[in-house]
Amino acid sequence: MEWANAKKFVLVLLVLLNVVLAVLYQRQKRENVMTSVQEKVTFEVLSKNGITMYTDLITEHEPMRRLICRNPIYTKERLEKIFFDGQKTIVIPSEGKILYRGEEAILTMQGAKGEVVYDISVGKDGLSKEDALEQAERYMKHLDREFHHFALYGIQEQENGYCVKFFQKYEDKYIFSNYMWLYVSKEGIYRVEFCDCPVEGYVGERKDIFYADEALLTFMRVWKQIKPEQNATIQRMDLGYIAVESSGKSADGSGSYAVPCYVISVMEQEEPFIINAYTCQIMDMQKEIQKNTKDDSTAS
Numbered sequence: 001m002e003w004a005n006a007k008k009f010v011l012v013l014l015v016l017l018n019v020v021l022a023v024l025y026q027r028q029k030r031e032n033v034m035t036s037v038q039e040k041v042t043f044e045v046l047s048k049n050g051i052t053m054y055t056d057l058i059t060e061h062e063p064m065r066r067l068i069c070r071n072p073i074y075t076k077e078r079l080e081k082i083f084f085d086g087q088k089t090i091v092i093p094s095e096g097k098i099l100y101r102g103e104e105a106i107l108t109m110q111g112a113k114g115e116v117v118y119d120i121s122v123g124k125d126g127l128s129k130e131d132a133l134e135q136a137e138r139y140m141k142h143l144d145r146e147f148h149h150f151a152l153y154g155i156q157e158q159e160n161g162y163c164v165k166f167f168q169k170y171e172d173k174y175i176f177s178n179y180m181w182l183y184v185s186k187e188g189i190y191r192v193e194f195c196d197c198p199v200e201g202y203v204g205e206r207k208d209i210f211y212a213d214e215a216l217l218t219f220m221r222v223w224k225q226i227k228p229e230q231n232a233t234i235q236r237m238d239l240g241y242i243a244v245e246s247s248g249k250s251a252d253g254s255g256s257y258a259v260p261c262y263v264i265s266v267m268e269q270e271e272p273f274i275i276n277a278y279t280c281q282i283m284d285m286q287k288e289i290q291k292n293t294k295d296d297s298t299a300s
Contacts, residue, residue: 032060032061032062032063033059033060033061034057034058034059034060034061034211034212034213038211038213039057039059039213041213042057042212042213042216043057045217045220046216046220049220049224050230050231050232051216051219051220051223051231051232051233051234052231052232052233052234053233053234053237054233054234054235054267055234055235055236055237056237057212057213057237058212058237058238058239058262059212061208061209061210061211061212062206063206063207063208063209064206064207064209064260064277065202065203065204065205065206065207066202066203066204066257066258066259067170067175067199067200067201067202067203067241067257067258068199068200068201068202068203068255068256068257068258069175069177069178069197069198069199069200069243069255069256069257069258070197070198070199070200070255071111071112071197071255071256072112072196072197072198074109074114076089076091076100078146079100079107079109079114080100080102082143082146083100083102083105083107083116083192084100084102084105084107087102087103088102089101089102089107090102096110097109097110098110104118104119105117105118105119112195112196112197113193113194113195114192114193114194114195115191115192115193115194116191116192116194117190117191118188118189118190118191118192120185120187120188120190121185121187121190122160122161122185122187122190123160123161123185123186123187124157124158124159124160124161124162124185124186125186126186127161127162127184127185127186129155129157129162132155132161132162132164132184133152133155133162133164135182135184135188135189136152136155136164136166136182136184136189137152139182139189139192140166140180140182143180147168147180147194147196148168148198149168149169149170150166150167150168150169150178150180151166151167151168151169151174152164152165152166153165153166153167153174154236154265156270158183160183160185160190161183161184161185161186161190162183162184163181163182163183163184164181164182164184165179165180165181165182166179166180166181166182167179167180167240168196168199170199170241173239173240173241174238174240174241174263175199175240175241175242175243175258176240176241176242176261176263176274177195177197177241177242177243177258178195178196178197178199178243179193179194179195180192180193180194180196181193181194197243197255197256199258200255203257207278209239209260209277209278210277210278210279210280212237212239212262214280215262215264215275215277215280216234216237216264218275218280218281218282219234219264219273219275219282222273222282223266223273232266232267233266233267233268234264234265234266234267235265235266235267236263236264236265237262237263237264237265238262238263239260239261239262239263239277240260240261240263241258241259241260241261242258242259242261242274242283243256243257243258244256244257244258244259244276244283259276259277259278260276260277260278261274261275261276261277261283262274262275262277
């Protein structure tokens, strides 16, 4: 009888514990969600400073972990298979770079970063955005075995055609330091820029991130410093990851850590504004990528 009562007591205790944990979880979740008042104030402050948002405001801010990204290893044969349809190339070493010259293209590798220039004419006469997007997606399908989980991010019209941007996705977040940018003209894809440091997974504990309104205020201050007389229109804002050097390379020296970041795209600005979600400090995406890919990841 005493054992039966003890079992009932334990079961009741477990039920109560689950209820308490559920309440604490919901409270924590509410604490990580921006209130309607915060949203309203954010839009008012931006508007008073000449900044308009044509996109939704990120309102959920769960603590996030870092990611570990490995440096890729490119052999000459692998690069020839990917970008030259298996044709042999001539290797031309250069200071800090390696050039691979083929019959119809030149590939330049600098660490994990690469640029392919195809020998075709440029110009967008008669090229529609839909046609450019179709060509880019067909090219990415061809690369799918080598560059995994890249998703379309956007397309920009340029003087010689269109730039179609893809970024790698890990779960539901873009990895902005892993990119594939395809430049499309009426004759086809004439240039490719890429960087791909494969994501190994999460590392470390979850850490609180700054809210989107705080990131927007950081953007506003920077914008006012560099273009005090000009208004800004934010057309997109994302919460994703970017590889940084912060505490050096990964523990074994073979990769880098990626931290959460806000990416703010401004109309008529070619480069987005990157804000570290841990520190709420402005970052330069291309400089961060350059710092983290300076190690040679190619072999001749």
